[in-house]
Amino acid sequence: MEAFVILVEPKYAGNAGAVARAMKNFGFKNLVLVNPAFSLDEDECRKFAMHAQEIIDNAELLNSFDEALEKVDYMVGTTSIESRDDKHHLRKTFLARDFAKEIYKIDGKVGIAFGREDYGLLNEEIKKCDLLVKIPTSDEYPSLNLSHAVCILLYELFVCKYEPREVLLADGREKEKMYEFFDELLDAINYPEYKKENTRILFRRVIGRAMLSKWEYHTLMGVFKKAIQAAKRNKQ
Amino acid sequence: MEAFVILVEPKYAGNAGAVARAMKNFGFKNLVLVNPAFSLDEDECRKFAMHAQEIIDNAELLNSFDEALEKVDYMVGTTSIESRDDKHHLRKTFLARDFAKEIYKIDGKVGIAFGREDYGLLNEEIKKCDLLVKIPTSDEYPSLNLSHAVCILLYELFVCKYEPREVLLADGREKEKMYEFFDELLDAINYPEYKKENTRILFRRVIGRAMLSKWEYHTLMGVFKKAIQAAKRNKQ
Numbered sequence: 524m525e526a527f528v529i530l531v532e533p534k535y536a537g538n539a540g541a542v543a544r545a546m547k548n549f550g551f552k553n554l555v556l557v558n559p560a561f562s563l564d565e566d567e568c569r570k571f572a573m574h575a576q577e578i579i580d581n582a583e584l585l586n587s588f589d590e591a592l593e594k595v596d597y598m599v600g601t602t603s604i605e606s607r608d609d610k611h612h613l614r615k616t617f618l619a620r621d622f623a624k625e626i627y628k629i630d631g632k633v634g635i636a637f638g639r640e641d642y643g644l645l646n647e648e649i650k651k652c653d654l655l656v657k658i659p660t661s662d663e664y665p666s667l668n669l670s671h672a673v674c675i676l677l678y679e680l681f682v683c684k685y686e687p688r689e690v691l692l693a694d695g696r697e698k699e700k701m702y703e704f705f706d707e708l709l710d711a712i713n714y715p716e717y718k719k720e721n722t723r724i725l726f727r728r729v730i731g732r733a734m735l736s737k738w739e740y741h742t743l744m745g746v747f748k749k750a751i752q753a754a755k756r757n758k759q
Numbered sequence: 760m761e762a763f764v765i766l767v768e769p770k771y772a773g774n775a776g777a778v779a780r781a782m783k784n785f786g787f788k789n790l791v792l793v794n795p796a797f798s799l800d801e802d803e804c805r806k807f808a809m810h811a812q813e814i815i816d817n818a819e820l821l822n823s824f825d826e827a828l829e830k831v832d833y834m835v836g837t838t839s840i841e842s843r844d845d846k847h848h849l850r851k852t853f854l855a856r857d858f859a860k861e862i863y864k865i866d867g868k869v870g871i872a873f874g875r876e877d878y879g880l881l882n883e884e885i886k887k888c889d890l891l892v893k894i895p896t897s898d899e900y901p902s903l904n905l906s907h908a909v910c911i912l913l914y915e916l917f918v919c920k921y922e923p924r925e926v927l928l929a930d931g932r933e934k935e936k937m938y939e940f941f942d943e944l945l946d947a948i949n950y951p952e953y954k955k956e957n958t959r960i961l962f963r964r965v966i967g968r969a970m971l972s973k974w975e976y977h978t979l980m981g982v983f984k985k986a987i988q989a990a991k992r993n994k995q
Contacts, residue, residue, distance in 0.1 A: 661786035666810075668780055675910065
């Protein structure tokens with residue numbers, strides 16, 4: 524799947540710049556503008572693009588939505604309007620997250636079309652799309668800023684493939700060792716017997732939720748060891 | 760959980776406006792600005808806020824990050840820098856999506872702090888946060904536009920609670936009926952016997968993937984019925 528971000532008749536140069544930046548943030552490079560109301564060399568565009576100037580430099584300018592259709596194998600339209608009525612199949616939409624999971628199956632050029640800042644995509648354009656995507660929003664004000672809409676969709680596409688850096692977590696054996704140390708500490712400080720069981724469970728829950736890295740585990744175990752020694756010395 | 764979007768020393772009025780708009784898009788209302796470099800009455804701010812003027816009107820202005828800490832029960836810091844080293848526990852981060860799943864468990868006021876456009880949050884601020892969140896981005900250019908970062912985080916929080924409108928899908932019995940009609944059509948058009956089985960499977964796969972609504976099912980069944988009748992008439 525090779526993605527093309529297609530802005531259809533955008534009005535503001537700053538939005539195109541902000542879109543280019545978001546594309547670079549999420550590792551996309553193909554920007555297509557259909558009949559923009561500005562020049563890509565405007566300061567506003569360059570300023571918002573920040574470190575994504577090369578995406579602006581390489582952006583492709585087309586004259587019509589039909590030209591954009593010819594560029595891609597599959598055209599995805601974005602809309603903030605979802606049909607409330609099953610009969611309006613014209614606007615049957617996928618949610619952004621479901622879309623991201625499905626679209627990588629396609630082997631070819633996928634255009635993701637974003638409409639005008641005020642009117643979005645026109646019905647004639649929507650009709651020509653293979654699939655419609657909607658970003659869930661509050662019903663009270665569903666209209667996203669253009670670059671925000673692009674940003675969220677590219678984020679979803681990126682996250683789909685993102686592999687988080689692995690942090691070595693403390694394993695079960697280590698955690699049990701820590702619970703033993705905690706018990707020893709309770710003994711060493713003469714913690715009241717009738718409170719022990721509940722406090723033990725509470726500690727277990729806290730550590731369980733905290734998902735300790737190995738480094739954090741070893742650091743805290745050092746603290747426990749010293750605390751137990753100190754408490755025992757005071758008992759003598 | 761009551762969320763507060765906290766912008767720490769933002770420089771550009773337009774960003775604050777764009778943040779307010781994103782907040783309204785995703786149903787959040789509490790905006791806090793710590794020592795902004797602009798007035799909220801600037802045109803640029805009002806313009807970018809669009810239909811979220813009341814969020815700007817009700818925004819709270821504070822003088823320091825410490826004042827913001829006093830406002831909330833739980834402070835979440837956002838960062839684009841993830842520690843590559845487990846020992847740097849200062850920057851151990853949650854991914855935005857995991858964060859969204861966890862944070863609703865908290866019963867209280869949760870501040871989500873976003874740093875300066877250029878430097879983000881300072882280490883002294885990061886130290887005072889209860890939890891750190893990172894939005895996954897390309898390593899090549901991880902620095903998101905401020906309003907984009909807010910927008911993605913609020914989107915994740917919103918989607919967590921979002922219940923998609925239910926579309927009535929065609930059920931298994933209906934789909935089987937459609938496959939029968941398809942078979943009848945193949946017969947009616949004298950489709951070559953040796954190709955039938957593969958074509959049947961192909962049709963099944965296509966319909967399976969398409970997740971037909973009941974309305975789409977009935978419409979297409981009408982087409983099949985007429986096609987079968989027409990083909991049979993021609994055979995006579």
